[in-house]
Amino acid sequence: MRIKGFKFASARSFQKKWERDDVALIYSEREAALAGMFTRNRFKAAPVELSMKRVERGRCRAVVVNAGCANACTGEEGLADAEATAEAAASALGVSPEDVLVASTGVIGARLNMKGMRDAMPVLAQGLSPDDLSKVSRAIMTTDTVPKLAFEETDVGGVQCTVAGVTKGAGMIRPNMATMLAFIMTDFKAAPELLAEMLRKAVDVSFHRVNIDGDTSTNDMVLLMANGAAGGPLLERGTTACRNAADAVTKVCADLAKQMVMDGEGATKFIDLRIKGAKNELEARQAAHLISESKLVKTAFFGEDANWGRILAALGRSEASFSPDEVDLFVGDICLVRNGKYQGKAAETDATKVLKNRAFAVTLDLKAGVAEYNVFTSDLSIDYVKINANYRT
Known part of the structure; x- marks a missing residue:
């Protein structure tokens, strides 16, 4: 064109x-x-x-x-x-x-x-x-x-x-x-x-x-x-x-x-990471970026491991306002955590199936307001390490 x-x-x-x-x-x-x-x-x-x-x-x-x-x-x-x-x-x-x-x-x-x-x-x-x-x-x-x-x-x-x-x-x-x-x-x-x-x-x-x-x-x-x-x-x-x-x-x-x-270096997954129900956009943005940068979260995505605990732990380090016993976590349409409580093995099995896709969404509802923010991120693979270890050679 x-x-x-x-x-x-x-x-x-x-x-x-x-x-x-x-x-x-x-x-x-x-x-x-x-x-x-x-x-x-x-x-x-x-x-x-x-x-x-x-x-x-x-x-x-x-x-x-x-x-x-x-x-x-x-x-x-x-x-x-x-x-x-x-x-x-x-x-x-x-x-x-x-x-x-x-x-x-x-x-x-x-x-x-x-x-x-x-x-x-x-x-x-x-x-x-x-x-x-x-x-x-x-x-x-x-x-x-x-x-x-x-x-x-x-x-x-x-x-x-x-x-x-x-x-x-x-x-x-x-x-x-x-x-x-x-x-x-x-x-x-x-x-x-x-x-x-x-x-x-x-x-x-x-x-x-x-x-x-x-x-x-x-x-x-x-x-x-x-x-x-x-x-x-x-x-x-x-x-x-x-x-x-x-x-x-x-x-x-x-x-x-x-x-x-x-096309991220070594990327095998595309993740639309969404924060909703935040107090304001600033807090939603900070939380979204913090979670998207977590090496433990990103390696779990690479391993197609529905390790919801890593996602909540990363959220807990953020400055976002929320009550831990009110947070919901979804992988695709699968609710893994409802009101801060793990929803069991069946939900985790279904979430793992979602993670096998090339692209998927992860949503956290903080229930602290009406602000939303999303970040596009990728997983962290073995190839990412190899590419950057050898970048100047």
Whole structure:
């Protein structure tokens, strides 16, 4: 599927000894309005620092993304490398360096192979095609096992518009942002301020709900670009057109977020962990993330063991308000704990059958209020340990 006015390409920049493309280019044929969200990790990578400044301008023409080298904790030299990458891309495209953003993912502490990056820019510019978004999704993979893309079409003020996105992320994943790179492109027309509002709301119900291993990266970045190439008027808040556009952005982000969890490092399970009946959303969110990060809970999911005690023990460490003798716990539709009391072997046997599925829900009802929150998480497998033990080798 094409997004009007956008073109894509990938090439090799030799950041690692991969026999595949490892750098990608996203290019808008016309100036695109821009919004972005970035990691809250204080060790921000050089490309994050540079792109954060350029997002403030609210517009761009291109994004360069490399895999294999994070360009993080590389000091002034790393920042100079990020700027040089943008300059090389701008030169190849015939645009201003200020209109080029950069993103990186990979090993922390290593400098970019700048010869490889510079050599790749003309190749990228010459290879641009409206049909090659899939090449971008493949080039930015690190420990990902599959590329991740999502598309939505919607009516925006009588004009058929497309929202498309790609993401990478399989490990070091915990919100604020979730550890990942994501790039959302659309051909509707919107001001940067409205795009930023759309993106914040979409991220809150998608990428901020992802928790694979509790770690937050130095390189997290989500960008939303809108070039208006589909035609139609500038979006206005409160209109049906604006709601349709925002819904499409949210659907793409949610789709990508779920794909990330399904492809979590070593993951064999997708768990929708739900907290309901909480005093407020803050307490529900804190409890959901704490449980989703529990190594004992996650290994039980991997073992398809309905170990309800681990889930309640994790909840008990949270700051959520509840009475232990009122809490209910469900695995799928099976009630394992009712009013704080174990429901017996038959219920556990039925819950174990649910855990054998690739995807399932776990719900805790705290009966302390009406607030709800859910997190998408995965299990913790033997392969996760192997992948991360050997990541730099």
